[in-house]
Amino acid sequence: MKSDSASPAAALGLWGPVRSSEPARAAPAAAAAAALLEDAADLLVVHLDFRAALRTCERAWRSLAGDQAAAYVLGSAPFRSAGSSLEVKGSLCVVGIQALAEMNRWREVLSWVLQYYQVxxxxxxxxxxxxxxxxxxxxxxxxxxxxxxxxxxxxxxxxxxxxxxxxxxxxxxxxxxxxxxxxxxxxxxxxxxxxxxxxxxxxxxxxxxxxQQKHQHLGSEEAQKLNQEGSFSHKFLSLMMLFRRLWDSIVSHFFSMPFKKSLLAALILCLLVVRFDPASPSSLPFLYKLAQLFHRIQEGMFSLYRLPVHD
CATH class of the missing domain: 1.25.40 (Serine Threonine Protein Phosphatase 5, Tetratricopeptide repeat)
Structure with a gap:
């Protein structure tokens, strides 16, 4: 695989020779894990085969875990080479972290490490x-x-x-x-x-x-307050514009009606608003005068058309 200088591992400076100094008298599983560590380090640094390096580290970890479980079952001392085993485990984690980072799988690093150390x-x-x-x-x-x-x-x-x-x-x-x-x-x-x-x-x-955090918090509160005030003003202006358009529409519609219809609408509006009762005796003079007013207006309008035409 091709190494990328901008990768997380390269940016952190994780590269470096990882070698084990496992003594020859160590337990067989620990010695095998140390050998696998050597192979994983070569795959990582020399061959740039990050996937194979990660698999090799996981195989070494399984070898160490199997050796420790067998020691508990047999009742033998599982930590007779505890120092060297811990060193091998730590080195395996370092190689695995580098491999995951180079493959841009750095988000898996923490979970990958914790699956071996548990806590x-x-x-x-x-x-x-x-x-x-x-x-x-x-x-x-x-x-x-x-x-x-x-x-x-x-x-x-x-x-x-x-x-x-x-x-x-x-x-x-x-x-x-x-x-x-x-x-x-x-x-x-x-x-x-x-x-x-x-x-x-x-x-x-x-x-x-x-x-600094307090000043930023106060600044954000003031900005939020200004935004709320601006939003309220914008909504109020929009509502006023809507009322104005509605009023203009009503007025234009009223003035576009014929004269008689306008008077009739005014009469109906007066009856609805003032709530005159036509059957009430007090309303009869008013209705009589209103009817006379309609007749006079009608006669005045038609008299314009009956004027004599002079030659």
Whole structure:
């Protein structure tokens, strides 16, 4: 396969010779796994066959798991070569991570590693560091948030020499980019890995980040409020335009009606609005005068057509 310099593994600088120093007196399964590790490293670095390198790592892992299960069944000491086996396991994970990254399958790295170590607290520091660097480089640090937090909280890991480096890496590459400032402050205050001077510097950076986050939050609230006001104004203007068009339509329709129909519509509107009762005695004079007014208007209009024509 062709190696891409822009791949996640190359960008992280994961390339490098991975060799095992397994002693000859180790258990047969561990020795076989160490030999497979050599083959996987050659396939990865020399032949650039990333898929074959990953398969070789998985075969070595199955060999180690079968040897440990057989040791438990036979009642023998399963950890007679525990140090060398752990070293081989960690090296196999490093090769597997590089192979997955080169095949652009970096999203599978964390689940692939955890299927062999079962719990995050048992991950080797070097393997966990590579996972943090990889997901941070690919701008998805949230994927390793819970795993690294669980590893840092484990009492057995807090005495390791790599603990401080991983705590600082988790702070700079995961918590701060995600905006988890309270969690970052708790980590710095509650961890003995930081000196007093380092703790004060980190807490000052966290306070600055909190102020910046607060200003951004206030700015977003003001922008949202302005957007809501603008939306309300736009809706109000649209409603007023709709009412104006409706009124113009009613007025134009009213004035387009004939004169007699207009008067009749006005009479009906008057009866509906004022609610005159035609049967009421008090309404009779009004209706009589209104009828006379109609007759006078009608006679006036027709008299225009009956004027004598002079030669």
């Amino acid at each position: 995050p607290e048992k991950l080797p520091p070097k393997v966990l560091e590579l996972c943090v660097l990889l997901y941070s480089k690919m701008q998805e640090p949230g994927a390793v948030l819970e795993v690294v937090s669980a590893w840092l909280q484990d009492p057995d890991n807090q005495g390791l020499p790599e603990y401080r480096a991983l705590a600082e890496l988790h702070l700079q590459r995961v918590l701060l980019p995600l905006g988890y400032l309270s969690e970052a402050e708790e980590l710095v205050v509650g961890s003995a890995a930081f000196s007093e001077e380092e703790r004060l510097d980190v807490l000052q950076d966290i306070r600055k980040a909190k102020q």
